[in-house]
Amino acid sequence: MSRNLSAADIILRIENVNRTYYDNSDNHVEALSNINLNVYRGEFLSIIGSSGCGKTTLLRLIAGLDKPESGSLILDGEQITGPDPERGYVFQHGGLFQWLTVEKNIATGLKARHVYRENKEKVKNFIELIGLNGFEKAFPHQISGGMAQRVAIARALINNPKLLLLDEPMGALDSFTRADIQDKLLQLHRENNTTMILVTHDVDEAIYLSDRVVIMTPRPGKISEIMEIGLPHPRHRGGSEFLSIRRSILEKLQLASAMPQPEYNI
């Protein structure tokens, strides 16, 4: 995969974004502090960091589910003001509608935009793509966690989004299922050329999937470093280069938490 990442290819510009909120005990928490980030068209970007570093907050800002206090997020020259099907979002817990079958969950986006009739075939194609043939009529509680996440990914992709935002979608899965979905994601990324932004706390996952890895540090949440992973696909998790990148990311994460802060007050 050789990609020429130039300024013209920037799909998303995040400029001087700040976001604060108040926690349960009325403490002022700087979730995001002065975030600047460019995302290139067609890349797979991972955001990694310990919990509380604001990575999910950043993803929600991109999705339009939350608004920044200051700064701007610009997608293809347009300010992001709210949620839009051009930015698909896969939730941590899948977020399938329990009352809809697999098929209907996947078709949700088409139905919500009133374009279901002319795109019925698409639902079938996606079911095939994620390998859930025979489960079309199953309800979410009748399928496994891995299947549910695949459905959630297909559901987000059916709208042909410019960006696919993934909020730790594999966090709750066992390692076999996780590897399986990671490969599926790479395949989807290759075939659709959708720009993907993945939030994760799994270093291996970030290296395995991404073109670039953004490392974030908590309190206040900011970007400490952006690493390019220049390895060709398919990547080998045990390869020496893979491991050395892994070591350097872990070092940086460790460094980021070299000064431990109290997690809670008694």
Next chain:
Amino acid sequence: MRNLVKSYLPAIATIKAKQEYRGEKIASGWEWTVKLIFTLSGFIAAIAANIFVKQIADVEIKSYNVGAFLLTFNDLYRLVLLAIILLYAAIGIFSYFDPGRRAKFISRAPFRLAVGIGLAVWDILGTKLLLLPQPFFPGPAKILEAFLIESGFIYENMLYSLRLFFVGFTLGVIFGIGTGILIGWFPKVYYWVYPVLKLTGVIPAVAWMPFALTLFPTPFSAAAFLIVICAWFSIAALTAQGIQSTPKWQFEVAKTLGAKTPYLVFRVAVPHAMPQIFTGISNANGFAFTTLVMAEMMGQPGGLGYYINLSKVWSAYYKVYASILVMAVLFSIIMKIIAFIRAYMLRWQKGWVKE
């Protein structure tokens, strides 16, 4: 070693499958036979009691023309019992071929036996010996006489009740869900309407009877109005609760997929609220039966409640029982239909929530 165990496993599994069905032991054919006899013998005893126990007390037994036949109430009673016996025999034989049904049939045998024996005892005490205080406790056969005398009239009254219930309850459900959605979705509506709903919701609907009778042009519309409001309150309150308890992430998911407000209301909030809406409907159903019968007893030109009142005046308590019997059957059928609709609408919950 492991292979050896593995090769034996399927065999063990089949043996288990033969004795167990969904974790429960399968009843043997022998047990089934005994329980089938159990089930039927109670009702056979009831028929035998009616035929063989001599009519000692002085009870007038009239014959009525039913089609080409001349029937006394004893004849009708025996026919009904025979129908019950044939029905249970059919159900029993049908249940033999399905382990789940067989277990259910067997578990119900003692109760059905008790019902049959109860009928026999009641028949002897109520009609044959006239030991129960009359006319308040007629025997089971005597109750059926009401159907011989005026089955057409009872049928008419039943239709009246049914129509009243259908009109009132359907409108109640529509208004209830409608206002429930408005209250649940718009905070302003919640602020202004919910307190009113809470306050008036505790008032039994029949309390409005005097107003209803003067404000509505016909007694039918007045009674329908009472049923509408009694169904409305309970359904509206629970629908609103269901809408308000929709998790935020469900809306967020829909929004990122391109959903606008109508979709969020009718395709996210309402389906999420559906279990609670049905709880509301079931509650309302019970209230609606009460309201229906009370309204009919207080001033309707027809209906099963009206029939009760009419019969009471003549001390024809066996007719009161006949009316109650029709209510029991009718309302059970309505409940079954609603339960069936509920099971269909909430089929996505099956196996997911504890029922």
